Amino acid sequence: MGIAATITAPAEGPFFQGKKSVEPILKTENLWKLYRAGKVDVPALRGVNFAVQPGESVAVMGPSGCGKSSLLYVIGGLAQASRGKVFVDGNDLTSLSDAARTRLRRHKIGFVFQRFNLLPTLTAKGNIAIAQFIHGDGFDPHRFDVVTQLLGLAGRMHHKPSELSGGEQQRVAIARAIINEPKILLADEPTGNLDSKNSEVVLQMLRQLNKDLGQTIVMITHNPEATTYFDRVVHMRDGIIVDGVPAD
């Protein structure tokens, strides 16, 4: 499709510039996030301008403490912005109530964390099913099969997290994050707790999700090699995006 696009619309230039005519699925405008530590406000984000197109995969890099996680939490609606705007699929998160933000997160966002964060008492299947249950559409066996096949988890569904390897746990977490077909998958250092072999498997799968299913992905990483699996890399430093200037 990319080739066809460049051929039929050469005037629009390279692939992702061509996509700019489409509304971004995610956009922030002068986004600030302040944390209150005692009596002083600690700025974690200091005017972030950031946009992601539908179907794009973006890696976010930057030194520790530069605000990457904060950015992810705010655009995922888990934390509230202090100033500025966040648009997810056309909705301004900063104008929404807590309940409305929760609803939006439920329907449009999937999270993957460094520490897997599976519910320890449920099996792999239960962990995925509970996401469907919270989403409210009930258990969809077809989607379930597609996702577990894709992530190579078919045989591991009845095991508890403690009986799975780190790589398997993270794949279950990814399955849980995408089971409800979110508009955006947000991943915070998903390979941070994995050895290089498992990291590679997880990154491969994320790329496959992006390429085969058109899943929009924003991933934080410290691993420069990981960026090769992504369409674009964004660098952060001191709470702002310093595009083009490598931060690490």
Added chain:
Amino acid sequence: MMGELIARNLLHRPLRTLIGVMAVAVEVALVVLIVGLTSGLLTETAKRIEGIGADIMLQPPAASVFLGFSGSPMPIKIGERLSEIKYVQSVAPVLLQFNSTGGVDVIYGIDPDSFRTVSGGFVFIEGHDMEGPDDLLVDDWAAKAKHIKVGDTYKLLNHDWHVAAIIEHGKGARLFVPLDTLQDLVGARDKASIFLIKCTRPEHTEDVMEEIRHTLPGYTVRPLKDFLSLMTSTNIPGLQAFINAMIALAVCIGLLVIFLTMYTTVIERTRDIGVLKSLGADSSFIIRALLSESAALCVLGIFAGVGLSYAVRAAFLAGFPTLSILITPGWILRAAGIALIGAVFGASYPAWLASRKDAVEALSYD
């Protein structure tokens, strides 16, 4: 799915779950047994009084249905005036005496002949009727509980009695002695605590009572068949309040343990709560999940509590056969309801706390 989540969570910490279940079980059993014991004792006493076989009981003015609490005895002469009333077939004076050695008993001092005509007589399981002044009649339950046999010497009210007979239970008291001897012993010569009256026909009960009220104004007159309905805890001053206080105490135990159980659960699952929030669970989902878990714990506790009630009752009845503990479905349901409300109430603060947790902080909790 919610059910699976709750079941898995409860199984995840079996000991904690067990403690929570046991606390609710104790709560339920305490309520059921306290109520069962009081209503059992009252019903049993009332039945025994009804079982005397007389139609009417005369008591001193302002006397209680609880015979042991009756005021100062009446002159025995009143009996003669009662026998003169139309339709009265026979009158039996009884002197009541509390005895608290080896449990609480009421001893009836009776005149064997008049008591026999009023009540239709005892059924003798073993032995013979009162003959001497020290003869004691014991009912079968008391005999079993106190290991008394015919021919034994039994000490009661600092007096040595000769056990003349074991009689069938259900005639008012469990211990009967001759009226004269008891009067002498307690210094109540020519006195009686109650008069039992038998009418020529039961239909005349109302008329006779009316006539007694007329001849002896101010005295307490009751038909014996009313005792069952009169003997309730609300008729004993303070008893209902005591029962309520005991129930409140039991509920407090359940509430506190449920609170602690759910509170530690919420702390322990801080990160899981953050995860649920990241999946889009709202406050109501979190609250529902935790309240349901507490309710599930409570339901397990209720079943255990009912079982515990019956087990405790069986154990007590084995040791104290004269004890009567009445376990009714009504009170099991009420105890279950009380426990359930307590469980939801006890879990509501932890659940609210969980629903208010900051998702990001919860996710970084170790």
